[in-house]
Amino acid sequence: MTKTKVDPARARVQVKRVSTGIFRILCYLLLIDLAFVFLYPFLYMVVTSIKTYGDINNLSVNWIPTSFHWENYVIAGETMKIQYSILNSVIVTGLATLGHLLSCTFIGYGFARFDFPFKRMLFFGVILSATIPIQTMIVPFYITYTNLGMIDTYLPLIIPTYLGFGLRGGIFIFLFRQYFLGFPKSLEEAALIDGCGRIRSFFRIALPSAGPSVIVCLVLSMVWHWNDYYEPSVYMSVTEKSAMVPQMLPNLYNWISNMPVDVTGSSRDLELIYHEGVVMAATAIAIAPLLIAYAFLQKKFMQSVERSGLVG
């Protein structure tokens, strides 16, 4: 306490330090708060999926169930026929995503590297195709696929992706075009002088460099295809063996919400088995494969985003 005079410069620094400290704490609070809102649906789903009928209707049981009721998963799995539906979904999603990866890199490279007639018009077409919601032209699409003999097969979900269409294919073409526009030409020119063809130099030089964009395309295409229930529900009739996960879910929901109610009390037994817990268990099963895949890819994915793998 010998020094009574406060150095004004130092005081200013201290005030600044405290205020940035407070600001940082506020940032963390905001982030944690938002993270909770984002995690909430998942927490709710997992917690509800292991509740018994009694727990769900018991207002005092909020987060921690009285017992773990794993039967919900068994019932949901049986009702959704997961042995078929998950496999079907994995196959279709896998093939469609592969299609997007192959075609959109190729086409995007073409738009980025070469000058050809009507390029601007064609690229405008790409953007246009991405902006139009498929639902608005569903009747002509249905007619087209009927003419091509593809109804009741998975082909309408897969074939268009190999030609740069399908679920938001235009967006991926745009993504790769942006990437290759920023990719230096000199490497390919050197290869060209050494006698490497254009197509080979695409596969050998340009494509291997496009890693970040490929990961972004892979994750987004996979997520969108897995969750899409609109197109499968239009092009395919639901049968036990051919249905995909997103088709079985609404089935389950409808079935539970339209459960027969009768006065004799026999529906009460049904209600004890099929309740919201089962619904949430089914939902958890439906997104589990995605969550697992994302868990593997998320580190790479986020790195890719950071390294401007997105519309750089």
Add this chain to the structure above:
Amino acid sequence: MARSGRYMWREMRRRTLQGKIAWTGLLFVAPWIVGAALFFVYPLARSIILSVSEIENLRTFELNFVGLKWYHEAFFADIEFVPSLLSVSIDNLINLPLINIFALIVALLLNRKIKARGLFRSIFFLPVLLGTGFIMQQLLGQNVNAEAVGFARGLLIPDQLAAYIGQSGVNMIQSFLDRLTIVMWNSGVQILIYLSALQTISPALYEAARVDSASEWESFWLITLPMLAPMIQLNLVYTVIATFSMADNTVLEFIQWLAFETAEANAYEYSCAIGLIYCVFVLLVIGIIVLLTKRFVENAKEGG
């Protein structure tokens, strides 16, 4: 570099170097051209033809030309279509700035040097996995979104304040908060786009600004925002595309109902007409947004 189409064709016929490059380019784009013919031009043409005709015989697909009858019906006779189109667009246009402002704020927060950054980034992308399909709808049906902000609401609207602004005021704030949750869950991709764009801004710019004693607030408005301008435009357009093609949209549900769930006469033709009107409407919205933000993007380019 872009030359006129006729010039390019001549070069291509003569097989000059430029012509060869053009051929290779066309080869690369060829899959898309085939796809466009099959899955874009043909259905679109079909849709336009159907929307101006009447199906005489469903089996042989005989068509009668009826002109703009269905369009007329959509705008002047149908009591549901125009109001639902309006309500969908108002809803989406309110969400549009909210989603983008929210995504930008989250991206800015995540771009700071914070602990557990990777964890936070992954969490903010999680709702994208839920998609906009049935799972999301189911959760919304359970009022999960209302519960998620429930405790935030308690903090935001203490009882005293509630007494002061009255029930209608509370309801307004509540519906706003409900909307906010949906906004948050729909902004995963936008956050990613902003995050990746923020990474491309050179730190040297901020350093120079700091040397000139600019505050963080000032450097946000004078560096970050102008540098993000093209991405903001892109994000606005993406948000319009994403929200206008969401499955729980009443117009799209109406089209689906007309196409597959009703036995009414001429439902096919009518659904095509409404679909085309909706397409043109969405394109118009996008066009207006691009035009409105054009000045902003160009100014930013000149300034930077």
